[in-house]
Amino acid sequence: MTSATPPTGTGALAKREARLAWTLLAPTIISVSLVVILPLLAIIWISFKPFTLSDLRPPAPVVRESLRGSGDDLRIEYRLRNSSQEIAIEGVTLTDVLPEGVIAGEIAAPCVLDGQELFCDFGTLDGGQRERIRVPVTIDGDPDVFEDVVEGSEPRITGSGPSVLTNFEFSLENFARVFDGDEFWGVLGVTLFYTVFGTIGALVMGLFAALLLNKSFKGQGFIRGLYLFPYVAPVIAVAFTWVTLFDPFSGSANALLVQMGLSSDPINFFGERPLALIMVTVFEIWRYFPLSFLFILARMQSIDSSMYEAADMDGASPFQKFWLLSIPQLLGILSVLFLLRFIWTFNKFDDIFLLTGGNAGTRTLTVNVYEQAFAVSNIGAGAAVAVVILMCLIAFSFVFFKFISREEGL
Amino acid sequence: MRKGFITGPVLGALWMVVIATTIAVTMSFATGAAFRPQVLLSLIWGALAGLAYVRFPARHAPARLGVSALLGLTCLTGFGPVLIGSDTTLQAVLVTIVAIAAVMHLSMAEILKELPFGELTRHEYEDAVIRFCTGFGYIFFTATVIIPFYVMVMTSLKSQQALLQNPLDFSVDLSQGWALFRSYTELFRDFNFGTYLWTSFYVSCLTVFITLLFSVPGAYAVARFRFQGQKAFSRSILLIYMVPMIVLALPIYIAFSLTGLRNSILGIVMIYPVTTIPVALYMLQGYFRGLPTEVEEAGLMDGLSRLAVIWKITLPLSLPALASVSLYVFMIAWNEFLLAFMLLDDPSKFTLTRGVTMLNSSEIPRQHLMAGAVIATVPIMALFLGLERFMTKGLTAGSVKG
Numbered sequence: 165m166t167s168a169t170p171p172t173g174t175g176a177l178a179k180r181e182a183r184l185a186w187t188l189l190a191p192t193i194i195s196v197s198l199v200v201i202l203p204l205l206a207i208i209w210i211s212f213k214p215f216t217l218s219d220l221r222p223p224a225p226v227v228r229e230s231l232r233g234s235g236d237d238l239r240i241e242y243r244l245r246n247s248s249q250e251i252a253i254e255g256v257t258l259t260d261v262l263p264e265g266v267i268a269g270e271i272a273a274p275c276v277l278d279g280q281e282l283f284c285d286f287g288t289l290d291g292g293q294r295e296r297i298r299v300p301v302t303i304d305g306d307p308d309v310f311e312d313v314v315e316g317s318e319p320r321i322t323g324s325g326p327s328v329l330t331n332f333e334f335s336l337e338n339f340a341r342v343f344d345g346d347e348f349w350g351v352l353g354v355t356l357f358y359t360v361f362g363t364i365g366a367l368v369m370g371l372f373a374a375l376l377l378n379k380s381f382k383g384q385g386f387i388r389g390l391y392l393f394p395y396v397a398p399v400i401a402v403a404f405t406w407v408t409l410f411d412p413f414s415g416s417a418n419a420l421l422v423q424m425g426l427s428s429d430p431i432n433f434f435g436e437r438p439l440a441l442i443m444v445t446v447f448e449i450w451r452y453f454p455l456s457f458l459f460i461l462a463r464m465q466s467i468d469s470s471m472y473e474a475a476d477m478d479g480a481s482p483f484q485k486f487w488l489l490s491i492p493q494l495l496g497i498l499s500v501l502f503l504l505r506f507i508w509t510f511n512k513f514d515d516i517f518l519l520t521g522g523n524a525g526t527r528t529l530t531v532n533v534y535e536q537a538f539a540v541s542n543i544g545a546g547a548a549v550a551v552v553i554l555m556c557l558i559a560f561s562f563v564f565f566k567f568i569s570r571e572e573g574l
Numbered sequence: 575m576r577k578g579f580i581t582g583p584v585l586g587a588l589w590m591v592v593i594a595t596t597i598a599v600t601m602s603f604a605t606g607a608a609f610r611p612q613v614l615l616s617l618i619w620g621a622l623a624g625l626a627y628v629r630f631p632a633r634h635a636p637a638r639l640g641v642s643a644l645l646g647l648t649c650l651t652g653f654g655p656v657l658i659g660s661d662t663t664l665q666a667v668l669v670t671i672v673a674i675a676a677v678m679h680l681s682m683a684e685i686l687k688e689l690p691f692g693e694l695t696r697h698e699y700e701d702a703v704i705r706f707c708t709g710f711g712y713i714f715f716t717a718t719v720i721i722p723f724y725v726m727v728m729t730s731l732k733s734q735q736a737l738l739q740n741p742l743d744f745s746v747d748l749s750q751g752w753a754l755f756r757s758y759t760e761l762f763r764d765f766n767f768g769t770y771l772w773t774s775f776y777v778s779c780l781t782v783f784i785t786l787l788f789s790v791p792g793a794y795a796v797a798r799f800r801f802q803g804q805k806a807f808s809r810s811i812l813l814i815y816m817v818p819m820i821v822l823a824l825p826i827y828i829a830f831s832l833t834g835l836r837n838s839i840l841g842i843v844m845i846y847p848v849t850t851i852p853v854a855l856y857m858l859q860g861y862f863r864g865l866p867t868e869v870e871e872a873g874l875m876d877g878l879s880r881l882a883v884i885w886k887i888t889l890p891l892s893l894p895a896l897a898s899v900s901l902y903v904f905m906i907a908w909n910e911f912l913l914a915f916m917l918l919d920d921p922s923k924f925t926l927t928r929g930v931t932m933l934n935s936s937e938i939p940r941q942h943l944m945a946g947a948v949i950a951t952v953p954i955m956a957l958f959l960g961l962e963r964f965m966t967k968g969l970t971a972g973s974v975k976g
Contacts, residue, residue: 182802184795184799186795186801188795192789198848199826200822203822203825204817204822206829210825376711391719397955398911400909400911400927400931408726409721411741416742420602423602513820518911533820557816561816
């Protein structure tokens with residue numbers, strides 16, 4: 165007697181399904197890994213290298229060709245130089261075809277002439293080294309015409325210098341530079357202030373706005389749309405508007421304050437410590453409260469109303485209903501929002517960059533990446549800051565996943 | 575604390591400050607003349623009004639109205655809640671007085687309702703406080719949202735000279751006719767904004783198209799198929815959300831510089847969709863999960879292939895979700911600033927946001943910058959207001975990203 169056993173392992177159907185799934189996912193995976201994973205690896209690589217903005221153009225030989233002299237003393241001149249002042253280039257050669265009608269005279273080393281083809285081998289070109297090759301020529305015809313012909317034909321040159329990016333020399337110099345001095349801790353402090361207060365502020369404001377709109381009345385849809393404006397408008401438009409509004413000379417906010425007698429002199433809102441930091445945090449709150457508002461409102465409207473009816477029967481007051489019913493119900497969404505917004509505020513670059521450019525004590529880690537890489541033109545140091553950011557994010561996402569798997573949803 | 579004759583004056587006093595400030599700011603922005611709220615006097619007048627409104631229930635409407643009218647009229651003496659500058663036009667003064675009287679009367683009646691003069695129950699007290707907070711909330715949020723946009727539009731219509739003379743004066747001289755929009759005509763004529771608008775538009779559309787092309791199959795696979803690594807995949811999508819753009823922008827800048835893709839629209843169109851695919855995939859898979867599988871299984875039974883099922887059944891069913899996702903992706907691409915700023919240098923290839931950044935220089939007058947901001951904002955706002963339902967849904971579903 166044989167007993168029937170359920171099949172184990174993956175069946176053909178399941179295999180086919182999995183194969184189809186991966187096929188459908190393939191374009192996404194390939195493109196995302198090209199643009200996300202690869203750059204992430206690249207930035208870790210670069211952070212260990214002394215790489216500056218000027219290294220983006222690797223050293224290369226540069227050549228200029230011209231027809232010189234007059235009458236019998238005609239010559240073609242090639243001027244060759246190393247574009248870099250320090251780094252040597254190896255395997256430098258020059259190849260050019262002399263135009264028809266040009267007869268070359270005697271040719272000096274390191275060049276040889278084969279028919280009309282000129283070939284020169286320079287070997288290694290040191291940093292800043294210049295070479296000049298003169299080829300005496302006789303031509304039959306108008307020299308002016310030949311000048312164009314000669315200078316029109318580009319000689320081919322080969323030779324490549326070592327690229328900082330591809331060699332295997334690493335140094336911790338960038339990290340030493342980043343962590344050096346008080347600057348880093350200042351930047352970290354600013355980042356934490358901005359992130360913590362920006363996130364909490366946006367959440368509290370969002371909760372307040374959601375409480376306002378959590379009832380149906382005429383025009384509720386309109387007001388909800390209106391309150392989303394700061395989030396939907398392009399950051400560039402609203403940031404520049406804030407800069408204009410709070411301008412110390414032509415800003416309306418200052419004019420208003422002076423007129424109301426709250427301040428006698430115009431205040432430079434985005435140019436003074438620590439006011440600038442407070443202002444960018446306020447901007448962050450202003451721009452992102454709509455987001456928390458939207459989420460919290462959606463959650464509020466899904467709370468079972470019978471709970472409130474029961475509370476009414478028991479004689480609970482409005483404040484009691486808010487603290488004892490609404491807040492516990494909203495705690496889940498509030499904490500998920502807090503975590504997500506925390507990470508996103510931490511990552512924020514555009515807002516501060518457009519408002520203050522990172523000046524006046526508002527330089528956060530993300531702005532520091534840009535500052536190091538482009539203002540100081542030290543891409544390696546920028547990459548090192550980026551790696552520090554990534555470390556923080558990995559820590560955050562551990563907390564996040566521990567939490568979100570409990571919270572489920574969103 | 576829970577006595578009508580205490581709660582009434584306290585709320586009244588605070589409310590008077592709110593109203594006085596609101597009206598002073600509104601009138602200042604509207605006329606450019608000097609209006610100043612007087613906090614101490616507002617507190618006193620408001621407390622008196624609060625007391626009157628608690629003392630006289632609604633059936634004594636004339637008494638209540640009289641108190642409010644008195645509040646308005648005191649502004650003429652210089653001892654009212656709002657101090658009006660001497661060079662203000664008669665019209666503006668009248669508007670201020672009427673506004674203070676009418677707004678105070680209506681809002682105080684609404685906040686204090688039938689609050690008894692003596693002992694209050696907990697409900698009556700808390701309801702009154704909540705009504706006060708609600709009123710304050712509406713004024714506060716509406717003002718903070720509207721003022722920047724108002725300033726943006728109005729500044730773009732002014733001349734530099736008028737702006738420096740009195741930054742508060744936003745009154746518009748309608749008699750200029752079309753000359754009012756000279757900043758805009760100059761932007762379109764001298765700064766190529768027509769081209770930028772078009773570039774931004776087609777870049778955004780292409781981004782939406784490519785994003786959907788990639789994310790629809792991906793989202794379907796994650797939502798419907800069981801395969802190894804499914805959970806890890808969903809999680810890594812969320813993780814990718816969290817990588818800051820500036821960290822990616824640096825290596826992308828280097829790679830594009832080395833390959834010559836920098837400064838080309840092609841490079842931008844290659845990068846934008848990849849930043850939005852994870853968001854779109856995440857939003858769509860949530861929606862696909864909510865669709866009933868039975869319909870799709872029926873299709874399979876009738877001999878459709880999987881791809882045909884996606885094309886003929888799933889996609890038509892998820893049109894609203896596709897609309898939301900498209901709008902959301904369009905918004906991200908339209909508003910994108912960092913990559914356009916870093917990768918585009920050639921003014922003939924700018925997107926709109928990059929073009930507006932160009933205007934932020936000391937040589938270009940402020941109203942041009944603000945006109946540029948308006949040009950960048952109006953299309954996205956029009957889209958948003960026209961399709962608010964889809965947009966809100968898209969925002970809620972996808973905007974874990976910020």
